[in-house]
Amino acid sequence: NAGVTQTPKFRILKIGQSMTLQCAQDMNHNYMYWYRQDPGMGLKLIYYSVGAGITDKGEVPNGYNVSRSTTEDFPLRLELAAPSQTSVYFCATGTGWSTEAFFGQGTRLTVV
Amino acid sequence: AQSVTQLDSQVPVFEEAPVELRCNYSSSVSVYLFWYVQYPNQGLQLLLKYLSGSTLVKGINGFEAEFNKSQTSFHLRKPSVHISDTAEYFCAVSDRAAGNTGKLIFGQGTTLQVKP
Numbered sequence: 693n694a695g696v697t698q699t700p701k702f703r704i705l706k707i708g709q710s711m712t713l714q715c716a717q718d719m720n721h722n723y724m725y726w727y728r729q730d731p732g733m734g735l736k737l738i739y740y741s742v743g744a745g746i747t748d749k750g751e752v753p754n755g756y757n758v759s760r761s762t763t764e765d766f767p768l769r770l771e772l773a774a775p776s777q778t779s780v781y782f783c784a785t786g787t788g789w790s791t792e793a794f795f796g797q798g799t800r801l802t803v804v
Numbered sequence: 805a806q807s808v809t810q811l812d813s814q815v816p817v818f819e820e821a822p823v824e825l826r827c828n829y830s831s832s833v834s835v836y837l838f839w840y841v842q843y844p845n846q847g848l849q850l851l852l853k854y855l856s857g858s859t860l861v862k863g864i865n866g867f868e869a870e871f872n873k874s875q876t877s878f879h880l881r882k883p884s885v886h887i888s889d890t891a892e893y894f895c896a897v898s899d900r901a902a903g904n905t906g907k908l909i910f911g912q913g914t915t916l917q918v919k920p
Contacts, residue, residue, distance in 0.1 A: 737907055737908070742905055784847075791906065792850040793906060795849070798846075
């Protein structure tokens with residue numbers, strides 16, 4: 693089993709461009725999450741989903757959009773990239789409640 | 805709302821020495837507590853978690869943590885570290901309330917540097 697797969701691993705965007713970060717899981721988990729990691733700031737929740745067709749905002753949703761049409765996939769969309777979105781993005785899955793979250797390897801995004 | 809503070813951004817230590825990574829949290833509701841580890845260029849993986857019961861929790865790779873409710877702390881310890889423990893460590897909390905969706909609030913992270 694691959695677990696949580698994120699693509700691409702690295703990307704450089706120009707200001708104003710758009711892109712989609714892909715996240716796919718084969719763990720059959722209902723809950724999926726997108727976090728961003730910035731140096732010295734820990735991880736911040738961007739969006740999360742409790743199941744197909746249901747998404748909600750996290751702590752830092754501005755500038756991002758998500759969709760969840762299937763249990764397996766949870767893409768994160770950046771519409772107008774800004775330098776402030778330079779970060780490492782992690783997708784995670786879980787069964788919610790008290791269980792652990794399983795993280796992908798991350799996508800390192802640079803906006804120039 | 806919850807917040808998590810990791811009191812040390814970097815902790816240098818010599819191999820085979822003991823180490824403690826400190827974590828304090830603030831919350832108006834009861835929380836679950838977690839420690840995650842991130843090795844270079846990798847995602848996060850769970851070290852240990854406290855849900856209920858014994859306040860001393862043992863995790864993988866010889867790590868343990870103690871929950872102290874009165875001090876709202878969850879410090880991580882290892883009696884003897886190895887070079888391979890060099891990584892970034894994150895403390896996190898999750899709301900215990902009904903309908904908990906497993907969302908995590910993370911601390912800023914502590915870089916453990918183990919020197920030979």
